[in-house]
Amino acid sequence: MTTAMRAGMAVCHICLAGNTLQRRRCRRCHGVLHARIPYSLQRTAALSAAAAILYLPANLLPILTTHQFGRIMDNTIIGGVVNLLQQGSYPVAIVILVASVLIPLGKIAALTLLCWAAVRGRGAMAHHRTILYRITDFVGKWSMVDVFVVAILVGLIQIGGIMTVRPGAAALAFAGVVITTMLAAESFDPRLIWDQEGHSRE
Amino acid sequence: MAESDFDHSDADLAGCPECDLLLHLRPPPPGMTARCPRCGCVLANGIADGFVRPLAFACAALILMVIALNFPFLAINAVGQRNAMSLTEAISSLWQFGADGVAVLVMAFVLLIPSVLMAGVVTLMLTLLARRPFTGLVPLARGLFRLDAWSMADVFAIGVIVSLVKISSLADVVLGTAFWAYLGFAVCFLAAITSLDRVTVWRAIDALRESS
Numbered sequence: 001m002t003t004a005m006r007a008g009m010a011v012c013h014i015c016l017a018g019n020t021l022q023r024r025r026c027r028r029c030h031g032v033l034h035a036r037i038p039y040s041l042q043r044t045a046a047l048s049a050a051a052a053i054l055y056l057p058a059n060l061l062p063i064l065t066t067h068q069f070g071r072i073m074d075n076t077i078i079g080g081v082v083n084l085l086q087q088g089s090y091p092v093a094i095v096i097l098v099a100s101v102l103i104p105l106g107k108i109a110a111l112t113l114l115c116w117a118a119v120r121g122r123g124a125m126a127h128h129r130t131i132l133y134r135i136t137d138f139v140g141k142w143s144m145v146d147v148f149v150v151a152i153l154v155g156l157i158q159i160g161g162i163m164t165v166r167p168g169a170a171a172l173a174f175a176g177v178v179i180t181t182m183l184a185a186e187s188f189d190p191r192l193i194w195d196q197e198g199h200s201r202e
Numbered sequence: 203m204a205e206s207d208f209d210h211s212d213a214d215l216a217g218c219p220e221c222d223l224l225l226h227l228r229p230p231p232p233g234m235t236a237r238c239p240r241c242g243c244v245l246a247n248g249i250a251d252g253f254v255r256p257l258a259f260a261c262a263a264l265i266l267m268v269i270a271l272n273f274p275f276l277a278i279n280a281v282g283q284r285n286a287m288s289l290t291e292a293i294s295s296l297w298q299f300g301a302d303g304v305a306v307l308v309m310a311f312v313l314l315i316p317s318v319l320m321a322g323v324v325t326l327m328l329t330l331l332a333r334r335p336f337t338g339l340v341p342l343a344r345g346l347f348r349l350d351a352w353s354m355a356d357v358f359a360i361g362v363i364v365s366l367v368k369i370s371s372l373a374d375v376v377l378g379t380a381f382w383a384y385l386g387f388a389v390c391f392l393a394a395i396t397s398l399d400r401v402t403v404w405r406a407i408d409a410l411r412e413s414s
Contacts, residue, residue, distance in 0.1 A: 001240060003222040011217030011224075014347050015404040016245065018215040018224060028404055029344045084368070092367045095360070130220060130241050141354050144311065148354075148361030149368065151308045154299060155292030156276055156369065159283050163372070167301035175307050186351070194221035194241065 003194070010035040040189040041115045047184035048111045054176040055104060062168035064150055069162065076170065077101065077146060100146040100174070103139050107181045110136045111188060118192040126197045133190045140182040147175045213408060216401075218243050229402040236401070246401035253406070257327035259394035260320040266387040267317050273379035276366075280373035289313065289380060311354040316391055319353055322346045323394055326403070335410045343407060347400055359388040 004011045009018045010033045012026035019027055026033055037043075062074035075083070077100050084093035110132050117129055150171045157165040216227035221241035230236045230248035237244055249255060270289060277286035287295075289312075296305035326343055329335065362381070369375050 002224055004217040004224045005222055007224050009215075009217070009224060011219060011222060013219045014344055015400060016216040016219060016227065017404070018212075018217050028408060030340055031344050080368075087371055089367050092364050095364060126221075127241065130243075133220075141311075141351070141357050142360075144354055144357050145361045145364060147304060148308065148312070148358045149365045150301075151292050151296055151304070152276070152362060152365040153368065154301075155287040155295045156278055156285065156365075156375075157372070158285055158295065159278075159280055159373075162281055162283070166299045167296055167304060171301055172303045175304060179307075182351070190220040191222040 003191075005035050005191075005195075036191060036195075037187060037189040040187055040192060041118055043187035044111055044184045045115050047180050047187060048108050048115075051104065051177050051180040051184060052108050054173050054180060055108070058104075058170050058174040058177050059101075061170040061173065063146065063170040063174065064153060064168050065166045066157075067164045067166070074168065077174070080146075096146060096149075099143050103143045104177050104181060107136050107139065107143075107185070111181070111184050114188060114193070118196070121193075121196055126193050129193045130190060133185075133188065133193070137185045140185055141178065143178045143181075144175070147171055147178070213405075216245070218245065227401060229399065229405055247399045249397050249399055249402065252397070252399060252402045253327045253330050255397040256323050256394045257331070259390045259397065260323040260327070263320045263387050263390035263394060264317070264324065266383045266390060267313075267320070269383035270380045270387055271313070273383065275378050275380040275384070276362075277376040277378060278369065278373040279376065286376075286378070288378075289384070311352065312358045315349055316353045316355040316387070319346060319349050320391060320394065322349075323398065330403070330406045330410065333410060333413070335407075335414050339407065339410075343403060346398075350395060353391070353395075355384075355388040355391045359385055 004018055008021050010021055011018055012029060012031055012033060014031040015026060015029040017026055017028040019033055021035060023033055025031065059077055061076070063077055063080070064075040066073045066075060077096070081093050081097050084096065114129060114133060150167055153165045154167050157163055214226040214228055215224070217224050218238035218241060220243040221238060223238055223240040227236060227245055230246055232248045232250035234248045235244055236246040273288070274286045275289050275292065277284060293305050293309050296308065322342055323346065326346065329339060366375055
């Protein structure tokens with residue numbers, strides 16, 4: 001088994017064609033080629049840090065403001081989960097808890113771990129790290145659920161004078177968390193995990 | 203294996219995008235999956251009627267999207283008042299209440315990107331079936347495979363179901379035509395995307411370019 005890099009080649013991440021390293025664009029799909037994504041770990045670490053910072057306003061500020069019979073109520077994400085639990089809607093409460101609270105935190109932790117292991121690791125558990133990367137990449141967009149819930153509630157619950165719902169500042173911050181973690185996962189080059197395995201065997 | 207073992211102009215010469223293993227890759231027969239022997243990454247899926255199936259689902263998705271945009275999505279009845287909303291009204295009320303950034307993102311992820319992707323799949327599949335290449339075919343195909351990750355039709359469908367549960371304690375919710383149309387869109391969208399295999403598509407584009 002040989003890697004493309006050791007054979008003096010670069011794999012196109014769009015169409016998977018093998019290209020000689022001299023080429024700047026793929027012979028088949030003309031996409032830009034990189035033997036490894038440039039500054040992959042720096043980009044992933046920086047975007048994960050940005051996501052961690054945005055996570056604070058996303059959870060501390062209200063995601064929705066309800067005006068009901070002249071009473072104004074701010075709702076945070078956690079507050080929404082608590083409300084759903086009190087209503088007895090356990091499955092939906094769990095969906096929101098997982099999608100909005102646990103997945104973003106888990107993604108930031110997983111990307112940090114992957115970056116750290118790519119620098120310090122000895123190529124151990126490359127398979128496990130690849131699976132962690134795939135999960136991180138796959139769950140990425142699912143955290144957007146809460147932002148879409150806000151969009152629907154704001155559009156629908158507008159009953160003049162009785163009950164209206166307004167979007168809160170946390171909605172944009174939360175969308176920012178999702179987008180930065182998606183970009184962070186996209187900038188991480190999983191080939192770095194496997195480069196170390198080669199070293200440890202040689 | 204030494205470098206000389208590989209013919210650099212070989213059309214089958216490919217690599218695993220996750221672990222960089224160099225290998226020879228051809229579209230697998232229908233129902234079979236090609237996986238990387240080193241890391242297990244799925245490289246290609248063999249799909250029967252690999253161009254007709256995505257074409258059919260993408261056409262259905264586009265029709266359903268037109269319906270979803272032009273009919274009421276949801277309505278509520280509470281204390282003798284009724285409020286109906288379409289998908290575009292949901293986005294414009296976000297904008298109206300100052301969440302313009304969120305409005306733009308929702309429009310892009312839920313309506314724009316998925317629709318553009320489906321229109322792109324229809325164009326690409328028709329081109330491959332008719333064997334008539336045009337300039338811009340290669341950038342179009344490349345764009346489709348890159349946009350894929352940023353389409354959130356399926357996530358929005360789950361978001362709608364969560365919203366229904368949240369609202370059901372406050373008011374009666376009426377499901378509109380567009381609600382069912384969008385759910386159908388999400389299903390057809392996923393069916394079209396999962397029946398689209400990048401290795402099969404790029405090999406077909408290669409063949410088209412060679413013959414023209």
